[in-house]
Amino acid sequence: MNKFVVGVLVGICLPLLAAYAFVMMGGMPVATKGKPLPLEHFLASKAIHKAMGREVERPSPVPADEINLLAGAKVYRANCAVCHGQPARPAVISPIAKGMFPEPPLLVGPEKGVTNNSTGESFWKVKNGIRLTGMPGYSDSLSETEMWQASLIVAKAHELPASVVKLLDEPLPSAK
Numbered sequence: 001m002n003k004f005v006v007g008v009l010v011g012i013c014l015p016l017l018a019a020y021a022f023v024m025m026g027g028m029p030v031a032t033k034g035k036p037l038p039l040e041h042f043l044a045s046k047a048i049h050k051a052m053g054r055e056v057e058r059p060s061p062v063p064a065d066e067i068n069l070l071a072g073a074k075v076y077r078a079n080c081a082v083c084h085g086q087p088a089r090p091a092v093i094s095p096i097a098k099g100m101f102p103e104p105p106l107l108v109g110p111e112k113g114v115t116n117n118s119t120g121e122s123f124w125k126v127k128n129g130i131r132l133t134g135m136p137g138y139s140d141s142l143s144e145t146e147m148w149q150a151s152l153i154v155a156k157a158h159e160l161p162a163s164v165v166k167l168l169d170e171p172l173p174s175a176k
């Protein structure tokens with residue numbers, strides 16, 4: 001073997017061994033309070049955008065009218081609010097949301113949440129979930145229509161009719 005090949009093999013093996021040693025020595029942050037790894041956020045965000053591809057451009061087949069938004073608010077209250085909060089109660093973070101890593105973003109409060117993203121992008125996340133983050137995939141529990149309705153709630157969070165905000169704000173059953 002010439003020196004070049006040895007160099008390449010060592011160059012490949014050393015980082016793999018170092019990573020293995022890091023995990024075996026308990027260095028990998030696995031508790032929710034652990035700090036993110038270097039590049040973790042960057043890599044995770046690149047990975048999801050590549051995986052979603054052009055599906056994010058899919059327009060909602062469900063119109064954002066008051067009937068669908070009221071239905072979406074019902075789906076959101078039952079399936080999402082425990083993690084993503086309610087419009088008038090951004091400071092009330094449930095024990096479930098508080099204990100997660102990454103923390104679930106507030107999606108319907110005064111901050112912009114995901115209103116900059118297309119409804120198709122939120123639909124992709126609701127349908128497929130986001131692995132290793134706690135964001136569940138709902139394809140086995142909600143119908144396509146319900147997933148679009150919930151996605152419309154988060155995509156249009158800045159322009160929801162008052163009737164929908166009122167429903168979103170009704171108290172949730174307490175976890176305590």
Ligand code: HEC
Pocket residue numbers: 075076079080081082083084096100101102103104105113114121122125126130133134135136138150151154
């Ligand atoms: C058990 C907690 C939990 C529940 C319930 C939950 N989510 Fe999430 N969700 C998360 C977490 C945690 C993230 C952050 C993932 C990340 O950082 O990549 C997330 C991310 C998202 C995102 C992407 C946010 C962004 O910044 O791009 C959307 C959209 C979303 N959730 C919508 C929903 C909807 C709609 C529901 C209900 C149908 C729901 N989630 C239910 C925990 C939850």
